[in-house]
Amino acid sequence: MSKKIKAFILVLVGLVLINIGTQRFYGRFDLTTDKRYTLSEVSTSILDKIDGSLYITVYLEGDFPAEFKRLQIETQQFLEELRAENSSIVIRFENPDDIREELVKKGMIPSQLTVEEDGQLSQAIIFPWAEVEYQNRGSIVSLLPQSIVASQEEQLQNAVESLEFSFVDAINNIVKKKRKRVAVITGNGQLEDRYLYSFLSEVAKKNSLAKFTLDSVASNPQRTLQDLSTFDLAIIAKPTQKFTEEEKFTLDQYITNGGKTLWMIDNVQADMDSLLASGRMLAYPRDLNLTDLLFSYGVRINTSLIQDLYAAKIPLSTGNVGNQPQFQNLPWFYHPVVNGNPNHPITKNVSPVRMQFVTQIDTLKNTIQKTPLLVSSLLTKKTGTPNFIELQSIANEPKEEEYKGSYQLFGVLLEGDFNSAYKSRIKPYNTPLFKGQSTPNKMIVISDGDVGRNQLLKGKPHDLSTDKWTNEQFGNKDLLINAVDYLLDDSGLITLRNKNLQINNLDKQRAFKERTYWQFLNVVLPLLLLFGFGFVLNYLRRKKYS
Structure with missing residues (x-):
């Protein structure tokens, strides 16, 4: 048998063995610096629960803009x-x-975007x-979370960072067999159902x-505590x-027993x-x-x-034109618009939150870990009570000089071993x-009872x-939904909202200004080099063999 035949057989056998090996042993390698394509342990544990299609x-x-083509590819x-x-x-x-x-009937509202291409602005929808479906259950997933951003590039960044949480959270909700129990406490003049509908329906x-x-x-306290203890969360x-x-x-005692x-x-x-x-x-x-x-909790x-x-602004009548009153939206300083903690999963990428007649929270020294969630700006002023408040102000x-206060805390997360106030x-x-x-x-304290109160429009929430x-x-709904998710989350799923990725975006204005240069560099120059190389090669061949 010749050496060439032996070499061919060895190569053939090697290829067959490699093919068998690749089918038996499967692996994926994430070579990105931010490990963009590496699933967290929380995600893999939830995916393991899927036992059907x-x-x-x-x-x-x-056909949609290039930025969202990028979102499609990332998704x-x-x-x-x-x-x-x-x-x-x-x-x-x-x-x-x-x-x-x-x-739209399923709740998937389209987004209208302003797109800049070739230096011109256009609209796109x-x-x-x-949509995620599993065993006759379904859930919808927003790929473009609502947040206040400076540009579409930042919006894309937030969207890509939210992919893992959004999809895994939806999968977890339809795969899990036991739902958490949430109690809405009543009996002390709490908000009516119609004012909490927008929040509680979610x-x-x-x-x-x-x-x-x-x-x-009043009639049976022991039984009431026992019944309340069956709930995972009380609002x-x-x-x-x-x-x-x-x-x-x-x-x-509901709290000290784990509620x-x-x-x-x-x-x-x-x-x-x-x-x-x-x-x-x-x-x-x-x-x-x-x-x-609350003092005993810190x-x-x-x-x-x-x-x-x-x-935030409120509408006020500023006069009449004919018989029609004219309204103008004016800022009402008793309704602060506050930002959330950008480093915590409850408030990350959440739009500013509107508060109404809010007071500040003081934190006390104890062993409880305290994480600020909602903090005012520096331009604040305190108004003691009792006091008259006039709309004409x-x-x-x-x-x-009156608004050179300090940051005021309006929402705080408490985590740790809580001491009973009746210890x-x-x-x-x-x-x-x-x-x-x-x-x-853990518990969350917000010093505004109206933070979750929705308005009524024609008698409906x-x-x-x-x-x-x-x-x-405003980000009120997102804040409260994230707060509930965090308090009920035992797996660490909510921490996926803190995922940070680095998306490299194209500088559109520079690309438009320098488009002729880059078109020449990427299209014309390679053709000229190829033509020149062929011309020189042909000249040398003719000179050598003439």
């Missing part, structure tokens, strides 16, 4: 990572043009949505939601009536409706009998109202569930994210 339909298909590459982790995932990209009405999509009244504490939204010691003790809490507390009686009706109102401290309870809500030059020019006190009633200190637990008068967008 899971369909993901993406509606980013068709496709990420979904391929999901499919590589679990082969039961089926991915489809569909053009939404023929099914737009159907998608896209459906940045996806909570109900992921969790089991129920109203829970503390009125039964206390703007109570206006004083809590009894038995009710406080019930909430305290999570979201507090939205107004410590001052101040109502915008009464101010608009009469033009003047008395703002005064509201005694809810919660000060010692916070104190004060009774001084905060004015901030960064404020909106016309007064603010004096800069060294006489208990209002005896219960076998009593604990003097909790195991690791209006979207919490939008002001019905000014059409300004």
